Amino acid sequence: FLFFVCYRALIFPLLIREGKPTPFFTFVLALLFCVFNGYLQGRSLTTYATYPPGWLGDPCFITGFLGWLIGMTINIHSDHILRNLRKPGETGYKIPRGGMFEYVSGANFFGEILEWFGFALACCTTESLAFALCTLFILGSRARQHHK
Numbered sequence: 001f002l003f004f005v006c007y008r009a010l011i012f013p014l015l016i017r018e019g020k021p022t023p024f025f026t027f028v029l030a031l032l033f034c035v036f037n038g039y040l041q042g043r044s045l046t047t048y049a050t051y052p053p054g055w056l057g058d059p060c061f062i063t064g065f066l067g068w069l070i071g072m073t074i075n076i077h078s079d080h081i082l083r084n085l086r087k088p089g090e091t092g093y094k095i096p097r098g099g100m101f102e103y104v105s106g107a108n109f110f111g112e113i114l115e116w117f118g119f120a121l122a123c124c125t126t127e128s129l130a131f132a133l134c135t136l137f138i139l140g141s142r143a144r145q146h147h148k
Contacts, residue, residue: 074114109140114126
């Protein structure tokens with residue numbers, strides 16, 4: 001969880017080329033969501049979640065971890081493809097090719113949704129499931145808009 005949050009908050013913004021500015025209200029809502037969710041996940045995992053001995057070897061944890069890892073890999077690779085769609089100074093719409101974009105039009109969204117459902121399965125907490133569902137509804141809506 002912390003690895004991806006650090007990637008998304010610190011590394012990803014440095015990699016983005018110039019693009020459309022983000023509206024301030026959207027930025028504030030995203031910031032509030034991330035702060036609240038980070039607190040909720042951290043508090044849940046450090047204070048309330050209890051796991052039996054051997055949990056890291058449990059099929060539920062292993063499947064969830066692999067889902068998270070595959071989803072994060074798809075997400076980061078898809079972001080790379082999207083960043084490199086246009087050459088500097090080029091404008092206009094381009095359809096991404098390669099990676100999971102060969103199978104789904106919103107590969108970056110698909111990867112992130114898979115990532116957080118894997119996280120929810122590995123953690124088995126109500127909070128992680130709530131985050132995965134929020135991700136599904138928010139990014140699923142955006143994926144549908146992008147597909148159209």
